[in-house]
Amino acid sequence: MKARLSPVVVALLWASALLWIFPLAGALLVSLRTLDDLTLRGFWSWPKEITLANYVRAWAEAGVSRYLLNSFIITLPSLLGILVLSSMAAYALVRFRFRLALPIFLLFLGFNMVPFQMLMLPVFRLANQLGVYDTYLAPILFHTAFQLGFATFVLRNFMRTIPASLFESAVVDGAGEWTIWRRIALPLMLPGLAAIATLEFTWIFNDFLWALVLLSRDELKPITTGLANLRGQYISDWPLIVAGSLLATLPTLLVFFGLQRYFIQGLTLGATKG
Amino acid sequence: MLRRPSPVPFLWLPLALYALWVVYPTLATFALAFSDWDGVSPRWNWVGLENFARLFRDPVFYQALGNNLVWAVVFLLLPTSAGLALAYLLNHPVPGERFLKVSFYLPLVLSPAVVAVVWSWIYHPQQGLINALLAAVLKGLAALGFQVDPEAAYRIGWLGDPRLALAAILGAACWRQVGYVMLLYLAGLKTLDPEVVEAALVDGATGWTLFRRIVFPLLGPITVIVVVVSTVDSLRSFDLVYVMTRGGPFHSSEVLANYMYLSAFHDYRMGYAAAIAVVLFAITFVPIAFFLGRAVKEEG
Numbered sequence: 001m002k003a004r005l006s007p008v009v010v011a012l013l014w015a016s017a018l019l020w021i022f023p024l025a026g027a028l029l030v031s032l033r034t035l036d037d038l039t040l041r042g043f044w045s046w047p048k049e050i051t052l053a054n055y056v057r058a059w060a061e062a063g064v065s066r067y068l069l070n071s072f073i074i075t076l077p078s079l080l081g082i083l084v085l086s087s088m089a090a091y092a093l094v095r096f097r098f099r100l101a102l103p104i105f106l107l108f109l110g111f112n113m114v115p116f117q118m119l120m121l122p123v124f125r126l127a128n129q130l131g132v133y134d135t136y137l138a139p140i141l142f143h144t145a146f147q148l149g150f151a152t153f154v155l156r157n158f159m160r161t162i163p164a165s166l167f168e169s170a171v172v173d174g175a176g177e178w179t180i181w182r183r184i185a186l187p188l189m190l191p192g193l194a195a196i197a198t199l200e201f202t203w204i205f206n207d208f209l210w211a212l213v214l215l216s217r218d219e220l221k222p223i224t225t226g227l228a229n230l231r232g233q234y235i236s237d238w239p240l241i242v243a244g245s246l247l248a249t250l251p252t253l254l255v256f257f258g259l260q261r262y263f264i265q266g267l268t269l270g271a272t273k274g
Numbered sequence: 275m276l277r278r279p280s281p282v283p284f285l286w287l288p289l290a291l292y293a294l295w296v297v298y299p300t301l302a303t304f305a306l307a308f309s310d311w312d313g314v315s316p317r318w319n320w321v322g323l324e325n326f327a328r329l330f331r332d333p334v335f336y337q338a339l340g341n342n343l344v345w346a347v348v349f350l351l352l353p354t355s356a357g358l359a360l361a362y363l364l365n366h367p368v369p370g371e372r373f374l375k376v377s378f379y380l381p382l383v384l385s386p387a388v389v390a391v392v393w394s395w396i397y398h399p400q401q402g403l404i405n406a407l408l409a410a411v412l413k414g415l416a417a418l419g420f421q422v423d424p425e426a427a428y429r430i431g432w433l434g435d436p437r438l439a440l441a442a443i444l445g446a447a448c449w450r451q452v453g454y455v456m457l458l459y460l461a462g463l464k465t466l467d468p469e470v471v472e473a474a475l476v477d478g479a480t481g482w483t484l485f486r487r488i489v490f491p492l493l494g495p496i497t498v499i500v501v502v503v504s505t506v507d508s509l510r511s512f513d514l515v516y517v518m519t520r521g522g523p524f525h526s527s528e529v530l531a532n533y534m535y536l537s538a539f540h541d542y543r544m545g546y547a548a549a550i551a552v553v554l555f556a557i558t559f560v561p562i563a564f565f566l567g568r569a570v571k572e573e574g
Contacts, residue, residue, distance in 0.1 A: 005366050013363060014370070017377035023449070024380065026403040027392050043406035085288040092284035101281075104289065109569055111296050113562045115510045117534055117551040121306055121544050122299035124313075145295035148288050177279055206385030208513045213539075224387035228517055231391055238395045245391045249384050256383045263383075264457055 031055065031243035038239060054243035062234065064244045066219065067226030068251065074139045074211075074222055075204045081144035082200055083193055086151035090189070091181045093152070094159035095167060105156060112149025116209060119146070124213050138214040139222075143204050151196050158192035159185065191262075198262040202252050223248040303555075306548035313544045325549035335550070338521075338528040341440055345447070345529065346508035353448045354500055357455025358493075362485060364456070365463045375460075379453030386450065390517035393446035397432035397518075405430055436526035439519050443527055447514055451507075455500055462496035463489075502561045509558055530554050 005013075029047075030038065037048045058064045089108070093101050123142060127133040132141065162185070170180045186193070208224040215221055218229060227241075227248055234240050256263055307325055311318035329335050364375055381389065396403040408427035415422050432442040466489070474488045490497075512531035515521055521528035521536065530550055538547035 005363060005368060009363060010368055013360075013368060013374055016360075017374045020449070020452075021377045021380065023392065023396055023403065027395070030395070030403075038401065043401075043403070044410060085291065088284040089288040092281035096279060096281040098281055104285070106566065106569065107297070108292065110562065110566050111292070111300060113565060114296075114300050115506070115551075115554055115558050117510065117531055118303045118555050119296065119299040120303075120534070120551065121313075121538055121548055122302035123295065124538075125302075126295070126299065141291070142295055145291040148292050149296065152288065177283070181284070202383065206387070208385065208387035208517075209535075212516075212535075224385050227387060227391050231394070231517075236401070238398065238401050241391060242395050245388050248388050252383050252385065264461070 027242045027246060030239050031246055033239060035237055035239050054239045055247065058230075058240055058244035058247055062230050062240065062244055063218075063226065064223070064230070064247050067221055067223040067230075068248070070136075070220055070226070071205055071222035071224075071251070073136055074143070075201060077140050078143040078147070078204050079197060079200055081140070082147045082151050083197060085144065086148050086155050086196070087186060087189055087193065088181065089148065089152045090155035090159045091185050093156050094162075095177075095180075095185070105153075108149040108152045112146075112153065120209075120213055123210075127214055133214065134216050134220065136220060139207070139210050142210055142214065143207070147200055147203070151200065154196055155189055155192050158189050162188050194259070194262045198255060198259045201255055202263070205252055303548050303551050306545055307552045309545045309548075311544040312542045313538065314542065318545070321545065325545050326553075328546065329549050329553065334525050334528060334533060335530075337525050338530045338533045341527065342509055342511070342529050344440065345444060345511055346505050348444050348448065349451060349504040349508045350501065353451035353455050354504060356448075357452050357500075358459050358490075360452070360456045361459030361463060362489065365460065375456075378456055381450045382453040382457070384450070386513035387517055389446055389450055390514045393442075393449075393514075394433065394518050396446075397442050399431045399434070400428050402432075404432065433519050434523060436523050439523060439527040443514050443518055446518070447511065451504070455504075458496055458500055458503075459493060462493045466492055502564070506558055506561055509554060 026043075030043070031054050032050045032052070033047045034049075034051060034053065037045075041048070093105055124133070127138040127142070132138040166184060166188075167180055170184055175183070205222075206224065207222070208228075211222050211225040215225070218226075221229060227244060230244055231241050308320055308322060309318045310321045310324075360378055364371060368374060384392075395401070399405055405427045408430070409424045412422045412424040412427055416424055430438075432438050470492070471484070471488060474484055479488060510531050511529055512535065515527055515529050515532045516535065519527045521532045525533075531554070534547045534550040534554070537543045537550065
């Protein structure tokens, strides 16, 4: 198993890896050159100058800074809501013995796997009826609710590994349920919460469809739908569009490299999520 | 004195939100599929099975369904085998292992919407990366004396040609998917019992035999997950198609999710779109039922 690979295989692995990052490397190169330079002299020419001008324009003039801010305004409250509510639900489903515990668990698990197309039209209508359509609140409420299924499922399985005697001794010491949830259950669920937070951050930050369905004003758009907008505006100015795309990936890349361990752990947990 | 503690204070809010935004909409789509709602008017009429009758006569629906199936077959063959091979090889000591792994799963961190925009550039006929690469290759061939025109490369419209559009989108989709499959298998390989593998090595199993007879069967549970995830992902693919081609040209890269979105928000045929969603749900129901059944069994 741990035998060394032949040098040919290692060389092939390296070649494939370079091929795999070639699109991003090429994108980076193009984003650092001016449109004139590229149109006149072609992709394979030596750049006349390396410039950050495309990034500056994408950030300020094309609205990438605004779009990114919107992404955070939508993602962070959703994330907080998911973590608090799912840890409450998971606590309730494991801590208390009641007949509906299993059906409720299966409700969370089952509807979490329903394809998003099944929700799209009624969610659009509901957002209109509640008067939140085209406000930040619409995607925040929806993401919080929709991700509860997955998060509750993962956290409940985490909670089950905590011995019940821990909770009982806290009851004997006179602690109320909210205290037990906050002081005992939450700290013990921390690894699960971290994995969920990393994964959900990426999912919500990268969401395109719900932003498309629930938001129409340009000043509210997150980076995903904003980028599509920007592409329509700067039709053939690819260096600028590519620079904007690379800026758009920065937050998720930072989270990913900072919390890689949790991200990978979460992905394995999340494999069954649709 | 001892009051029975109640789960209600912890459960009511998560459950209410879930019921309002997830459970109710899922059920409401079934009702919408039998209506002629246009997305704007406050009222609608029941039209019975009319949406479904029209859907099953709609050539675009079959085009989209066929493309979804092509997507699923490609996803099950290419990224799955490539991801498995990479995971197996990278589970050995390799110089630069970390760099190699990161290169393969980096695309996974990017939003599909961003991937779609970047690949729209890559496929651009005059300014894109692929045609620049092809032109360089053709130039090399021309220099060697072959009768080729390097400029011909710049005339290939990857996303504009109905024969190429779906394949081009699938290229971008596979680029992102390989790292995901690799990560799942790498996690699976870590849980393998090294003693089993060592026993096989002692018995003289090497290379391909070791992989095929011992390692791959032991990875069975991961393979089930990969197959289910790839199938379900293929059936709901949306972002790449919507951003790169909107299903065009002439519906050649149409998929069900995109057709549904356009029916609902461009043609204002919400009932028709809901019928597409119901058909999609029916197709994905098998893997969902499979997972739920397994969950119930695990709970005993």
